[in-house]
Amino acid sequence: xxxxxxxxxxxxxxxxxxxxxxxxxxxxxxxxxxxxxxxxxxxxxxxxxxxxxxxxxxxxxxxxxxxxxxxxxxxxxxxxxxxxxxxxxxxxxxxxxxxxxxxxxxxxxxxxxxxxxxxxxxxxxxxxxxxxxxxxxxxxxxxxxxxxxxxxxxxxxxxxxxxxxxxxxxxxxxxxxxxxxxxxxxxxxxxxxxxxxxxxxxxxxxxxxxxxxxxxxxxxxxxxxxxxxxxxxxxxxxxxxxxxxxxxxxxxxxxxxxxxxxxxxxxxxxxxxxxxxxxxxxxxxxxxxxxxxxxxxxxxxxxxxxxxxxxxxxxxxxxxxxxxxxxxxxxxxxxxxxxxxxxxxxxxxxxx
Amino acid sequence: xxxxxxxxxxxxxxxxxxxxxxxxxxxxxxxxxxxxxxxxxxxxxxxxxxxxxxxxxxxxxxxxxxxxxxxxxxxxxxxxxxxxxxxxxxxxxxxxxxxxxxxxxxxxxxxxxxxxxxxxxxxxxxxxxxxxxxxxxxxxxxxxxxxxxxxxxxxxxxxxxxxxxxxxxxxxxxxxxxxxxxxxxxxxxxxxxxxxxxxxxxxxxxxxxxxxxxxxxxxxxxxxxxxxxxxxxxxxxxxxxxxxxxxxxxxxxxxxxxxxxxxxxxxxxxxxxxxxxxxxxxxxxxxxxxxxxxxxxxxxxxxxxxxxxxxxxxxxxxxxxxxxxxxxxxxxxxxxxxxxxxxxxxxxxxxxxxxxxxxxxxxxxxxxxxxxxxxxxxxxxxxxxxxxxxxxxxxxxxxxxxxxxxxxxxxxxxxxxxxxxxxxxxxxxxxxxxxxxxxxxxxxxxxxxxxxxxxxxxxxxxxxxxxxxxxxxxxxxxxxxxxxxxxxxxxxxxxxxxxxxxxxxxxxxxxxxxxxxxxxxxxxxxxxxxxxxxxxxxxxxxxxxxxxxxxxxxxxxxxxxxxxxxxxxxxxxxxxxxxxxxxxxxxxxxxxxxxxxxxxxxxxxxxxx
Numbered sequence: 024x025x026x027x028x029x030x031x032x033x034x035x036x037x038x039x040x041x042x043x044x045x046x047x048x049x050x051x052x053x054x055x056x057x058x059x060x061x062x063x064x065x066x067x068x069x070x071x072x073x074x075x076x077x078x079x080x081x082x083x084x085x086x087x088x089x090x091x092x093x094x095x096x097x098x099x100x101x102x103x104x105x106x107x108x109x110x111x112x113x114x115x116x117x118x119x120x121x122x123x124x125x126x127x128x129x130x131x132x133x134x135x136x137x138x139x140x141x142x143x144x145x146x147x148x149x150x151x152x153x154x155x156x157x158x159x160x161x162x163x164x165x166x167x168x169x170x171x172x173x174x175x176x177x178x179x180x181x182x183x184x185x186x187x188x189x190x191x192x193x194x195x196x197x198x199x200x201x202x203x204x205x206x207x208x209x210x211x212x213x214x215x216x217x218x219x220x221x222x223x224x225x226x227x228x229x230x231x232x233x234x235x236x237x238x239x240x241x242x243x244x245x246x247x248x249x250x251x252x253x254x255x256x257x258x259x260x261x262x263x264x265x266x267x268x269x270x271x272x273x274x275x276x277x278x279x280x281x282x283x284x285x286x287x288x289x290x291x292x293x294x295x296x297x298x299x300x301x302x303x304x305x306x307x308x309x310x311x312x313x314x315x316x317x318x319x320x321x322x323x324x325x326x327x328x329x330x331x332x333x334x335x336x337x338x339x340x341x342x343x344x345x346x347x348x349x350x351x352x353x354x355x356x357x358x359x360x361x362x363x364x365x366x367x368x369x370x371x372x373x374x375x
Numbered sequence: 376x377x378x379x380x381x382x383x384x385x386x387x388x389x390x391x392x393x394x395x396x397x398x399x400x401x402x403x404x405x406x407x408x409x410x411x412x413x414x415x416x417x418x419x420x421x422x423x424x425x426x427x428x429x430x431x432x433x434x435x436x437x438x439x440x441x442x443x444x445x446x447x448x449x450x451x452x453x454x455x456x457x458x459x460x461x462x463x464x465x466x467x468x469x470x471x472x473x474x475x476x477x478x479x480x481x482x483x484x485x486x487x488x489x490x491x492x493x494x495x496x497x498x499x500x501x502x503x504x505x506x507x508x509x510x511x512x513x514x515x516x517x518x519x520x521x522x523x524x525x526x527x528x529x530x531x532x533x534x535x536x537x538x539x540x541x542x543x544x545x546x547x548x549x550x551x552x553x554x555x556x557x558x559x560x561x562x563x564x565x566x567x568x569x570x571x572x573x574x575x576x577x578x579x580x581x582x583x584x585x586x587x588x589x590x591x592x593x594x595x596x597x598x599x600x601x602x603x604x605x606x607x608x609x610x611x612x613x614x615x616x617x618x619x620x621x622x623x624x625x626x627x628x629x630x631x632x633x634x635x636x637x638x639x640x641x642x643x644x645x646x647x648x649x650x651x652x653x654x655x656x657x658x659x660x661x662x663x664x665x666x667x668x669x670x671x672x673x674x675x676x677x678x679x680x681x682x683x684x685x686x687x688x689x690x691x692x693x694x695x696x697x698x699x700x701x702x703x704x705x706x707x708x709x710x711x712x713x714x715x716x717x718x719x720x721x722x723x724x725x726x727x728x729x730x731x732x733x734x735x736x737x738x739x740x741x742x743x744x745x746x747x748x749x750x751x752x753x754x755x756x757x758x759x760x761x762x763x764x765x766x767x768x769x770x771x772x773x774x775x776x777x778x779x780x781x782x783x784x785x786x787x788x789x790x791x792x793x794x795x796x797x798x799x800x801x802x803x804x805x806x807x808x809x810x811x812x813x814x815x816x817x818x819x820x821x822x823x824x825x826x827x828x829x830x831x832x833x834x835x836x837x838x839x840x841x842x843x844x845x846x847x848x849x850x851x852x853x854x855x856x857x858x859x860x861x862x863x864x865x866x867x868x869x870x871x872x873x874x875x876x877x878x879x880x881x882x883x884x885x886x887x888x889x890x891x892x893x894x895x896x897x898x899x900x901x902x903x904x905x906x907x908x909x910x911x912x913x914x915x916x917x918x919x920x921x922x923x924x925x926x927x928x929x930x931x932x933x934x935x936x937x938x939x940x941x942x943x944x945x946x947x948x949x950x951x952x953x954x955x956x957x958x959x960x961x962x963x964x965x966x967x968x969x970x971x972x973x974x975x976x977x978x979x980x981x982x983x984x
Binding site: 049 | 555768845871
């Protein structure tokens with residue numbers, strides 16, 4: 024239907040321009056288009072302003088950066104916006120104004136102005152200086168973010184796969200145990216391929232969400248089990264690819280607990296979400312992870328609830344299950360034998 | 376190189392002209408059959424039309440794909456029964472399946488970047504204008520030129536066939552990063568579809584190389600008498616540098632694809648290491664490969680590629696702005712210099728696409744510096760275009776409108792590149808809609824506007840007729856407005872952290888609030904697509920029924936292509952090729968409206984420019 028209408032308009036306009044005669048048609052067209060150039064400038068700038076009114080509050084800027092390191096990123100954005108914004112206004116206005124102002128007119132004389140070394144120098148040097156300033160600002164911060172995390176950072180490992188995230192905490196020894204992808208076995212509760220020969224693995228826990236402590240820097244160790252994913256943290260202004268075979272890292276310091284954010288934004292459903300930021304297959308859009316930023320006490324409490332994954336892989340290693348098979352003190356002889364048998368089994372080294 | 380100098384009149388009968396002898400070529404006249412005249416033509420003008428029409432066809436397909444996936448993005452909770460009639464099992468129940476959504480997005484990018492904006496843009500205009508503007512009868516090798524088109528055609532056939540296979544077309548993004556693109560078990564689209572995609576791209580690379588080598592050889596060796604390099608129109612400089620970019624970078628892409636094929640089928644581990652597949656619950660034996668290696672090989676072309684797309688548009692915009700302002704292009708040498716600087720720098724910035732891959736920060740810093748450096752020659756060009764308009768006497772032909780629109784879009788899209796090129800900012804903005812907005816405006820729309828400007832301006836040269844002006848104005852204003860409505864708000868979505876390549880946002884607290892905006896964008900994109908169909912109608916209709924030219928030089932332009940007869944035949948100029956005495960931009964010199972390049976310098980003329 025719509026196409027028919029357009030075709031009809033098209034045909035009609037053709038005939039109109041033929042009827043008018045070439046020169047007159049051209050003058051008329053020039054006038055209209057010249058006016059439209061100016062109109063586009065005005066409405067375009069108005070539109071940009073209106074768009075900003077509507078959408079600026081939907082961006083992450085109003086709520087501020089949820090990480091200390093991200094504050095500088097927001098700051099740099101604003102400086103860049105200032106410089107580019109000025110250039111944008113100056114050039115777009117010049118463009119559409121010139122188009123309108125210098126439209127074809129009977130008898131208008133053009134100026135044969137083919138070059139000016141002075142002008143060229145000015146608009147080469149000034150942009151170069153502005154860009155250098157932006158580069159210096161940017162690189163100072165880049166080296167900080169990609170540099171070493173503070174000595175007192177906690178360490179959390181996050182592994183991406185099609186289509187979800189697995190988190191691992193190093194436990195009391197503070198060391199993440201070694202992994203080998205060939206040891207991955209979902210059926211035996213070893214989704215990450217933890218190498219049980221490495222004792223550092225015995226206290227590593229795998230919570231369902233990532234827990235971080237407000238004010239405490241965290242270093243994320245990032246892995247992937249299959250294709251390239253990306254740990255995207257919009258609220259913290261950071262992200263890093265998860266590449267199979269090549270561990271990457273990212274560090275930052277959260278500023279506000281999840282509860283605090285909920286209050287600040289007046290959004291009871293707010294969560295710090297982990298976004299997969301690299302196309303990883305058909306369910307790329309559904310890899311949602313959640314970070315709970317909590318106080319130190321809450322964090323300690325949460326982690327205390329968790330059992331090391333070692334026990335999930337080897338239930339008989341779990342002290343709480345051991346307690347269950349401990350018999351009553353005055354049990355008959357058979358029970359004592361049972362205890363002895365169980366204790367023997369416990370002494371056996373775990374096999375892979 | 377032997378060249379034909381046979382002219383065939385419009386009636387098709389063979390006429391014996393006054394034959395001009397050039398160095399060492401045989402002369403003969405023969406009747407060309409339909410097949411050798413129109414299908415396997417070796418005439419650069421026909422080949423250029425082949426590229427253009429094939430490019431237009433792919434643009435419709437690629438644009439249609441974007442309409443489909445925008446339906447999903449704008450109306451994520453709706454179903455469209457008619458979609459199922461068109462897409463069959465890929466849109467069961469009237470809703471596009473996620474795998475097919477990703478195939479659409481992948482094909483949209485691949486088709487538009489390579490088939491339309493590389494082959495359709497460079498292939499068309501380099502072929503049309505290089506011989507005509509430098510004063511040559513045809514390309515250095517008409518045979519390789521013909522092959523360049525047919526390899527492109529073959530690439531298209533292979534890509535088209537991939538749309539209909541059982542496991543579906545390739546769906547790993549136009550960048551095709553492994554391991555996703557290497558492992559069929561990671562995605563159905565990475566099965567046969569990926570092999571067809573890679574094969575198609577390999578044919579495409581061959582086509583581009585054949586074309587590029589030809590353009591370079593022709594520009595360097597076959598300029599007419601008096602046509603020194605510094606008298607070349609900026610279009611030729613642009614096409615020349617574009618060809619250099621392609622010749623040096625496409626082979627690297629090709630190597631990246633070969634290694635990918637090896638990983639896919641020969642058990643190698645160039646890109647693969649430490650992989651456990653959920654779908655089959657198996658650990659793959661591959662170890663030691665680096666997925667990031669692919670990214671380096673890909674982006675080594677990938678970045679120059681965007682300049683391959685941009686430079687021809689810049690060259691044509693310069694030409695069209697000068698002609699229709701009746702003023703010389705401002706700062707010709709600076710324009711050439713900036714094209715050169717962009718070409719050189721284009722090879723040195725590729726890893727700005729890889730800031731968040733975990734690359735060495737020092738390396739990253741190096742790329743930040745160079746990326747922001749490349750903004751300088753780009754800025755110079757914008758200022759020079761503005762100065763060209765200043766105090767001109769501007770004729771608003773549709774071509775001129777699109778050239779002006781090109782400058783506006785290049786400013787908008789180029790400036791957002793400054794945000795992204797700064798690595799610390801890029802950490803936040805990478806893979807968000809901010810990036811989508813940036814590259815669509817600066818490369819997608821801007822280069823499309825350059826292409827439209829070229830088509831409207833040189834259509835008379837190609838077909839001896841004009842495109843309809845009114846339709847052209849509607850096309851221009853409609854597309855300009857729609858393009859800004861579509862892509863401007865996307866910056867804000869990106870600044871909210873909204874990721875790209877997402878099928879649906881409903882489970883995400885952080886960015887589910889853009890439903891209304893996504894709908895508006897979808898409506899604008901449908902409207903824009905309809906406007907392009909209007910243009911296509913104008914294009915094909917005008918080939919047969921457009922207002923005929925009654926003058927060789929409809930735009931009163933100084934350049935050589937307008938000195939051939941209307942609908943010039945093989946060999947372009949009957950008789951001798953004209954000699955050139957001046958540069959291409961004597962508009963308004965000494966009060967004279969324009970002085971063609973062929974006119975000798977008069978005794979009273981002011982010196983220099």
